[in-house]
Amino acid sequence: MDELLPVLVARLHGVDEAIEVVSGSLAGAVKLLPVDPEPADQGLHLLELHARGLTRPLILLAEPVGPAKAGLYPLRVRPLDDASAQQLRAFLVNEELRAFLGDDPIVTPAGGRHTTTPVPAESFPPGSLDDPLLGRVLGGNYEIQSPLASGAMGRVYRGHQRALEKPIAIKVLRRSFLADPSFAKRFHREALAASRLDHPNVLRVIDYGEEPDSILFIVMELLDGEELRSLMHRQRFSRGRLIDHGSQICAGLAAAHDKGIVHRDVKPENVVVCTSRDDDGQQVETLKVCDFGIAMEQEGHGPARARITGGDMLWGTPEYMSPEQVRGLIVDARADVYAVGVILYEMATRRLPFDEKSAVSTMIAHVQQRPAPPSRIDPSIDAELEAVIMRALEKDPAARFQSARELRAALLALDVVAPVEPTALEAEAASRARMHQEAETVQAFAALNDVAEARAEAVALDPDATLGALDATLDPGEFVREVTILVGAAGALARRGDAEGATAIAARFCAIAAEPSERASIAKTGLGLLGDEVIQTIVRHLVTGEPRQRDVARQVLGAAGERGARVLVASRGEQDVERLARVRFVDTLREIGTRATPA
Numbered sequence: 003m004d005e006l007l008p009v010l011v012a013r014l015h016g017v018d019e020a021i022e023v024v025s026g027s028l029a030g031a032v033k034l035l036p037v038d039p040e041p042a043d044q045g046l047h048l049l050e051l052h053a054r055g056l057t058r059p060l061i062l063l064a065e066p067v068g069p070a071k072a073g074l075y076p077l078r079v080r081p082l083d084d085a086s087a088q089q090l091r092a093f094l095v096n097e098e099l100r101a102f103l104g105d106d107p108i109v110t111p112a113g114g115r116h117t118t119t120p121v122p123a124e125s126f127p128p129g130s131l132d133d134p135l136l137g138r139v140l141g142g143n144y145e146i147q148s149p150l151a152s153g154a155m156g157r158v159y160r161g162h163q164r165a166l167e168k169p170i171a172i173k174v175l176r177r178s179f180l181a182d183p184s185f186a187k188r189f190h191r192e193a194l195a196a197s198r199l200d201h202p203n204v205l206r207v208i209d210y211g212e213e214p215d216s217i218l219f220i221v222m223e224l225l226d227g228e229e230l231r232s233l234m235h236r237q238r239f240s241r242g243r244l245i246d247h248g249s250q251i252c253a254g255l256a257a258a259h260d261k262g263i264v265h266r267d268v269k270p271e272n273v274v275v276c277t278s279r280d281d282d283g284q285q286v287e288t289l290k291v292c293d294f295g296i297a298m299e300q301e302g303h304g305p306a307r308a309r310i311t312g313g314d315m316l317w318g319t320p321e322y323m324s325p326e327q328v329r330g331l332i333v334d335a336r337a338d339v340y341a342v343g344v345i346l347y348e349m350a351t352r353r354l355p356f357d358e359k360s361a362v363s364t365m366i367a368h369v370q371q372r373p374a375p376p377s378r379i380d381p382s383i384d385a386e387l388e389a390v391i392m393r394a395l396e397k398d399p400a401a402r403f404q405s406a407r408e409l410r411a412a413l414l415a416l417d418v419v420a421p422v423e424p425t426a427l428e429a430e431a432a433s434r435a436r437m438h439q440e441a442e443t444v445q446a447f448a449a450l451n452d453v454a455e456a457r458a459e460a461v462a463l464d465p466d467a468t469l470g471a472l473d474a475t476l477d478p479g480e481f482v483r484e485v486t487i488l489v490g491a492a493g494a495l496a497r498r499g500d501a502e503g504a505t506a507i508a509a510r511f512c513a514i515a516a517e518p519s520e521r522a523s524i525a526k527t528g529l530g531l532l533g534d535e536v537i538q539t540i541v542r543h544l545v546t547g548e549p550r551q552r553d554v555a556r557q558v559l560g561a562a563g564e565r566g567a568r569v570l571v572a573s574r575g576e577q578d579v580e581r582l583a584r585v586r587f588v589d590t591l592r593e594i595g596t597r598a599t600p601a
Contacts, residue, residue, distance in 0.1 A: 007046055007047055007048045007063075008041075008042045008047050008048070009047065009048045009049075009050060010037040010038070010039070010041060010047045010048065010049045010050070010064060010077075011037060011038050011049075011050045011052065011059075012035045012036060012037045012049060012050065012051050012052065013036065013038075013052045013053070014051060014052065014053040015053065015054065016053055016054050016055055017053055017054070017055040017056060019053060020051050020053045020056060020060060021094060022592060023035070023051055023062070023079060024051075024060060024062075024090050024093060024094060025094060026079055027062050027079040027080050027081055027090065028080075028081065028087060028090060028091065028094075030078060030079075030080050031078070031079065032067055032076050032077065032078045032079075033076070033077055033079055034071060034074040034075065034076055034077075034588075035049075035064075035074060035075055035077055036073060036074055036075075037049070037064075037075050037077070040070075040075075041066040041075060041077075043066075044065070044066050044067075045065065046063055046064070046065050047063070047064045047065070047066070047077075048061060048062075048063065048064070049061070049062045049063065049064035049077065049079060060090070060093070061082060061086070062079045062080065062081060062082070062086075063079065063080050063081070063082055064077040064078065064079050065077065065078045135157075135159065135174060136148070136149075136159075139164075140172065140174075140211065140213060140217065140219050140221075141209065141211045141213075141219070141221075143163060143164050143165050143209075144161050144162070144163055144164070144170060144172055144209070144219070144221050145161055145162045145164060146159045146161050146172055146174075147159065147160045147161055147162055148160045150171065157173070157174050158171055158172070158173045158174075159171070159172045159173075159174065160172075160224065161221070161224075163208075163221070169224045170208060170221055170222065170223065170224050171221070171222045171223065171224045171225070172219055172220070172221055172222075173219065173220045173222065174217060174218070174219050175189065175217075175218040175219065175220075189210075189218055190210065190212075193207060193210035193220055194210075195261070195263055195294070196220075196263075196294050197209070197210065198261055199257055199258055199261060199263070199294075200257075201253070201254055201257035202253075202254075202288060203250050203251070203253045203254030203257070203288070203289055203290060203291060204254040204257055204258065204290065204291050205222055205223060205225065205274070205290045205291065205292040205293075206222065206223040207220060207221070207222050208221040208222060208223065209221040225274050225276055225290060225292075226276060226277075227274040227275050227276035227277065227290070228274065228275055229270065229271055229273070229274055229275075230247070230270040230271075230273040230274070230275055230289070230345075231269075231270035231271045231273075233275055234270055234348065234349060234352070238352065239349045239350070241384070241387060241416075243287075244346065244349045244350060244387075245387075245413045245414065245416055246287070247275070247287070247289055247349065248342065248345070248346050248349070248409075248410075248413050249410045249413045249414055250288070250289040251268070251273060251289055251291060251342055251345065252342060252406040252407065252409050252410035252413070253406075253407075253410055254289070254290070254291035255268065255291060255335070255338050255342070255406040256405065256406040256407040256410065258291075258294070259335040259338070259405065259406055259407075263294065264333060264334060264335055264337060264338060265291070265294060265338050265341075266327070266333065266337060266338070267293065267319055267322070267341075268291070268322060268338050268341035268342060268345070269319050269321070269322045269341065269344075269345070270345060270348070271293075272291065272292050272293040273289055273290070273291055273292065273345075274289070274290045274292055275287050275288075275289055276288045276289075276290060320364045320365050320368075320530065320531075321344065321354050321356065321357065321364055322341040322344045322345070323337075323341075323365060323368055324336070324337040324340035324341065324368070324399070325340075325368050325369045325397045326399060328365045328366075328368050328369050329369060334399070335405055335406060336399040336402050336403075336404065336405075337399075338406060339394055339402050339403050339404075339405070339406055339409050340394065340395060340396075340399075340402065342394060342406065342409060343391055343392075343393075343394025343395040343402075343409075344395065346390070346391045346394060347373065347376060347391050347395065350376045350380065350383055350387065350391060351376050351379040351380050351383070353379060355373030355374075355395060356368055356371065356373065359533065359534050360531070360532075360533035360534060362489065362531050362533065363533075365531075368397075369397065372397075373392075373395055375388055375392065376388050376391055376392075386416050387416055390409070390412045390413060390416065393412075394409055453487050453490075454487050454488075454489075454490025454491045454493070454494060455490075455491075455494050457487050457488060457490075457491040458490075458491040458492075458494035458495050458498075458500075458503070461488075461491055461495060461503045461506065461507060462495065462498075462500055462503045465502070465503055465506040465507075469488075469506060469507065469510045471484075472484050472485075472488065472510060472514070473510075473514070476521075481521055481524055482524055485511070485524055485525060485527075485528040486528075486531075488507050488510075488511075488528065489528055489531045489532060491507060492504045492507040492508060492532055492533075492536045493532075493533050493535060493536055495507070495536075495539075496533070496535040496536045496538070496539040497535060499539070500539075501539045501540070501542055504536050504539045504540065505539070505540050505555055505558060508529065508532060508536065508540060508558040508561075509558055510525075511525045511526075511528045511529045511532075511561075512525075512529065512558055512561050513525075515529060515561065526561075529558075529561050537559070540555050540558050540559060541555070541559065544559065567591060571591075
């Protein structure tokens with residue numbers, strides 16, 4: 003067959019682009035590719051894919067389906083035959099797993115890949131070597147069966163607990179985290195804290211451990227449900243369902259708070275709604291609070307400090323962060339109460355209380371602004387429910403419900419009696435506290451703004467030297483301050499039209515966010531704080547920059563997730579985008595993945 007078909011050669015930038023084409027071939031998709039020579043006709047061709055990182059070209063069948071567009075040819079791609087399709091699937095699994103585990107590939111004589119750490123062969127069933135973890139038995143009891151999902155910390159598999167003959171979920175941590183000597187110790191401490199939470203409204207951690215080849219894993223109950231966020235996108239919540247869901251979330255958090263654990267990242271994505279039948283055969287929904295990955299266990303059940311502009315970490319998601327988290331003050335269980343208030347507001351109105359153009363603006367709004375009463379958005383919301391939501395969203399922790407259990411009681415009492423409104427004295431005290439907080443926050447951001455302008459000048463003159471200083475900043479508090487300044491500097495550079503400087507800052511955040519260190523979380527939050535004007539500048543860089551610069555811009559937009567997708571989609575229709583960057587546009591959206599769906 004090879005001798006009968008003309009050959010096309012496509013030279014790609016890297017393995018990631020080859021993965022996109024191979025994935026498309028398994029679905030018979032059309033891909034726009036730079037090929038040489040020009041296709042001879044509209045019939046079948048052999049397509050050789052070459053890319054940096056591939057030890058040999060990948061071979062596909064390709065059929066031209068239209069004229070070239072900006073030097074790119076639309077080709078419908080597919081495997082040569084069934085055997086070729088099987089090899090291509092193995093290629094995808096190994097590349098994805100290698101990237102997931104953070105391992106360098108070792109090329110075997112057969113062209114396959116395996117992890118760098120040898121694993122006893124008897125721990126794998128026959129035929130499972132496409133993914134070295136499939137079929138692996140961890141801790142002598144937990145068999146990995148199939149992948150379920152991937153996240154920032156690791157991959158989650160469906161598994162089987164042999165001793166009790168029951169399905170489970172197993173999270174395997176990324177190998178890259180093992181480079182941090184303190185990570186294993188921290189992992190065991192946090193897993194131990196989570197395993198102590200045994201409550202119907204909290205995802206149960208069953209076990210955790212470390213294998214001789216340094217694989218860290220957590221064993222959890224297997225949930226059959228849907229994220230609350232997904233339901234909120236599709237459905238409007240009745241008053242009764244809102245009360246039920248809110249009270250269940252509070253019940254799970256109260257159990258954690260009783261153990262001295264503050265979640266600090268309560269949001270709809272971290273709540274799973276499971277549907278089952280009760281004893282009477284009626285359908286019931288059970289909510290599970292998940293992902294205590296950034297939870298802080300308080301020493302002696304005392305308060306914990308969560309710093310934004312100084313200290314050891316940036317915690318939380320801007321839209322759900324309490325004012326004290328934004329300002330880097332002491333946090334306790336009342337920070338989670340505030341986050342539940344945001345969720346209640348969102349379920350009632352289908353809007354966030356604060357949804358500004360940038361993460362920084364949203365965070366400042368949590369400190370300075372009072373949210374619009376829910377009834378102003380939806381007049382059907384009654385005064386009693388509104389009072390509970392607004393009290394949960396008080397800026398001053400002392401004016402809020404003092405515990406998740408107290409908020410739960412107020413929700414459950416809505417159908418009985420109206421909740422007690424804060425007294426006039428409490429309201430006056432809360433007002434004074436708000437004014438004081440607003441003044442402090444304005445002063446802090448104004449001071450940082452002057453420094454950010456100067457840092458923008460330095461980045462514009464010598465980005466490598468200026469950003470290299472960030473790499474050398476090891477003190478967590480100083481690193482937080484530097485990231486905050488660079489966020490402002492990126493905005494200043496974007497306003498000047500300096501796309502290279504703004505992109506360089508975002509790219510440095512991306513690089514540090516991939517480190518196996520505590521600084522990674524801070525850098526990741528820095529990415530989230532970049533304003534839309536910076537993302538827009540990076541989109542222009544993706545369109546008009548040099549090839550190396552385009553790769554950096556695409557990486558940054560992928561890390562920006564939904565915001566990157568939203569700005570990218572908004573750029574459609576611009577002449578340069580339509581003429582130069584259709585392939586880059588599509589590939590970047592695909593790199594962002596499901597997070598691009600809302601856009």
